[in-house]
Amino acid sequence: MIKLCAVDELTNPGSKGFHNEKGHLFVVRQDDNVYVYENSCPHLGINLEWHEEQFLDSEQRLIQCSNHGALFLIHNGECIAGPCPGEKLNPIPHEIREGVIYLP
Numbered sequence: 017m018i019k020l021c022a023v024d025e026l027t028n029p030g031s032k033g034f035h036n037e038k039g040h041l042f043v044v045r046q047d048d049n050v051y052v053y054e055n056s057c058p059h060l061g062i063n064l065e066w067h068e069e070q071f072l073d074s075e076q077r078l079i080q081c082s083n084h085g086a087l088f089l090i091h092n093g094e095c096i097a098g099p100c101p102g103e104k105l106n107p108i109p110h111e112i113r114e115g116v117i118y119l120p
């Protein structure tokens with residue numbers, strides 16, 4: 017079990033990247049929901065972020081790849097605009113226990 021962070025450590029909406037034995041991944045918080053994805057853009061297989069805590073677009077409504085601007089739905093990781101429409105971010109299984117996000 018790998019501890020990532022407490023949900024309350026994330027802004028709402030907000031995002032944060034992590035690097036651990038499971039690889040590069042990132043968390044997105046939107047209200048009471050938390051999503052974890054592999055930090056690999058389906059366009060070129062490289063990291064998405066602008067910096068460690070910025071995986072979202074300026075309106076904080078979509079995940080945005082900083083490289084060529086692909087936009088992804090937060091709730092399922094589907095690309096809806098940019099160079100890889102219809103492709104998806106890879107979701108990472110996770111658990112929330114007492115407000116803390118863990119990878120099993």
Ligand code: FES
Pocket residue numbers: 057058059060061062064081082083084085086098099
């Ligand atoms: S690498 Fe993400 S849009 Fe090109």
